[in-house]
């Protein structure tokens with residue numbers, strides 16, 4: 001049977017296990033769209049409004065499910081819009097395949113209409129970038145792309161599809177399924193050496209994060225950490241990879257790092273880092289551990305050999321997947337109970353922030369949400385100071401998920417919430433957004449409405465680009481420039497898109513409004529009246545400004 005390149009690609013994707021594709025159409029990949037006509041119900045095309053939103057949805061979908069998020073966009077203008085999601089998937093270690101139209105092979109290199117040299121442009125942004133020039137190589141290259149996106153340190157793969165290749169015909173057979181690739185297990189001697197080092201520790205710490213965790217792997221890690229009574233800290237925005245209700249869990253090493261987390265990392269004498277990359281936020285700009293040889297004895301376990309020794313020379317590197325490693329562990333004993341207890345007590349105490357100087361008080365709101373949201377809730381956020389609430393004022397149980405970008409990309413929260421609702425229509429999905437953050441991708445409300453995806457969006461509306469204003473007040477106090485924002489009526493905007501929308505003026509109004517949002521058959525947007533003063537849980541905007549002015553006066 002002869003197939004077009006589009007058909008061969010789409011049938012292969014179905015066989016690999018792809019169920020949703022997020023995209024914006026383009027004339028450069030009509031043959032793929034045509035093939036999707038025949039796979040509705042198997043591989044559905046979720047029509048998005050901007051490629052940035054589509055790529056965020058695919059990145060979030062990959063992070064949530066572990067199966068590559070699929071994104072389809074047109075060449076030049078389409079893929080440059082989508083690039084924010086490619087960058088985000090890379091920094092997040094999220095599996096993703098992004099298919100992009102390309103000019104015909106008869107004219108490549110001439111700077112033809114919307115042409116891009118994909119390997120040159122995305123070579124360092126994606127995990128792999130490839131162009132399929134010959135139709136019969138679609139199965140080979142697609143299989144490799146799927147494997148590349150999902151194994152080792154997962155990430156995004158960009159696949160360029162020349163138009164003439166897609167429309168040509170072939171006898172080549174589609175793929176029949178993904179390769180089964182067993183996770184690497186730790187070498188037994190290395191594992192025993194790691195446990196011996198841990199057993200001799202005085203203040204051990206486990207740092208955890210990354211992709212490809214299974215339920216069994218996470219359970220095994222928790223059993224080990226609890227039986228050994230070793231404190232656990234999550235890497236930046238991987239709060240949901242370890243049960244926060246466990247007595248060994250002590251918090252997240254992320255932006256706005258709580259002092260006790262900083263202390264746990266700096267004062268630890270042995271750190272067992274499982275499946276994390278050492279990013280800037282997790283290390284507080286590479287200061288908590290010394291580059292290249294940290295004072296802490298570092299045992300770094302990762303599924304990718306490229307991550308081990310990338311920045312920090314470990315005392316011992318172990319090339320193994322997180323689940324095989326966790327399941328091979330057996331408990332160690334030591335005299336560090338007080339060390340762990342102090343970390344846990346400080347984690348619990350962090351939730352007791354003072355009442356906020358704001359009509360809607362997020363300390364009270366998040367306390368209410370912690371008690372109210374179901375255990376399998378999915379929270380999402382983009383970037384801004386508002387992100388502190390879902391990132392530091394929520395306890396993620398074993399079924400809860402956090403979809404938040406390690407890249408700090410504004411606009412990620414709403415698309416991520418839509419992707420989560422598409423994957424799990426029955427679960428409660430709550431997006432935390434800033435007023436600036438929301439307006440990066442708010443047109444995707446239309447995507448949600450069309451796809452019957454019904455997330456609840458909380459806009460923490462403070463009238464400013466708060467994070468930048470905070471930096472501004474610290475470095476250039478009382479000289480506001482480019483950080484004050486005039487916004488539309490968000491509730492009315494939401495209603496125009498077919499969402500439930502309402503303004504929440506005070507804390508007392510929140511619970512009832514949230515109830516109406518939950519009860520709505522459509523998605524909902526709650527526009528929360530937040531004072532610009534309440535920029536961080538423990539320091540107001542004026543306090544920031546006054547401190548900077550006082551420091552300037554002294555200097």
Ligand SMILES: Cc1ncc(C[n+]2csc(CCOP(=O)(O)OP(=O)(O)O)c2C)c(N)n1
Nearest residue numbers: 384385386410434435436437464465466467
């Ligand atoms: C796409 C993108 N553009 C710009 C930035 C820089 N940036 C980080 S936070 C921020 C302000 C966010 O404002 P808002 O969403 O209103 O949240 P707030 O800080 O006020 O809570 C900006 C502009 C970014 N991280 N991502």
Ligand SMILES: [Mg+2]
Nearest residue numbers: 434435464466
């Ligand atoms: Mg704001």
